Amino acid sequence: MKEIHYRSDCPIGKALDILGDKWSLLIVRDIVFKGKNTYGDFLNAGEGITTSVLADKLALLECNGIISKGIHPKSKAKFLYTLTPKGIDLIPVLVEVIEWSEKHHDVHPFAKPFVKQLKKDKAGVIKMLRQSLK
């Protein structure tokens, strides 16, 4: 198991100790927004995470209580990665990141209607996303 050494008591600092890298939040995104949940899913999710980094990040996310690794209903060769309640609670963070990024960068067109819906009913969107993970 990996040891986690928190740099400080700061809530933002602790969050970054866990999630402060280029990949961890993308794995969470893949689960929330793309319905991915196996190793192979994440590996082929688009941005090209390498297999060694993926294995490392999955272990870290599990170790920090963001995801949990369970049996796959259809195959013994696979594992099913799902968000824990702590991981599900990251949805509002992701949502704010999306709003920020869409406002300040050129992003994929799919994001536009999503952001529009967010502006209309953010709480509703978050509730729906939560539901979709049950």
Add this chain to the structure above:
Amino acid sequence: MKEIHYRSDCPIGKALDILGDKWSLLIVRDIVFKGKNTYGDFLNAGEGITTSVLADKLALLECNGIISKGIHPKSKAKFLYTLTPKGIDLIPVLVEVIEWSEKHHDVHPFAKPFVKQLKKDKAGVIKMLRQSLK
């Protein structure tokens, strides 16, 4: 100048291309919550960023339009780092990170009343923080 190569059109991916590391958001936090705004301020902000990494991150944040480097009103030896509108717009992200982290970790006591206030009037808190940066 540093080249930014975005991995994808994904808003979350683009945000992580800029902010996906252990330090960048802490610098933003120092400006928003601790009123820091010089190189020396950031260097002694508590978590112990090294001087080479700090120089690198400041350049990157400036290059990505999050902060701007201006003259210091009291000394020619110093520079004043302030948030751009794009950087100020990160406040809601920081706020969600704080709420998440406070819920799921042991954090510094100062965070508790802040989170309480957030639950009561999040929009008001964000507006106040924005004001404080004018």
Add this chain to the structure above:
DNA sequence: CAAATTCACTTGGATTTTACAAGTGAATTT
């Protein structure tokens, strides 16, 4: 039902990022 393929990883090594320690020159203070 044996062989090929899929699947979730590991392993080894190159490259990039971060950490640590010491310097540098301009501006300020003593």
Add this chain to the structure above:
DNA sequence: AAATTCACTTGTAAAATCCAAGTGAATTTG
């Protein structure tokens, strides 16, 4: 005028990430 502060730079060691190639168990294929 000398010492100190300030915002960095430079050099190197350690760590994280990238890249390519395996490995063994589970599944699919012929």
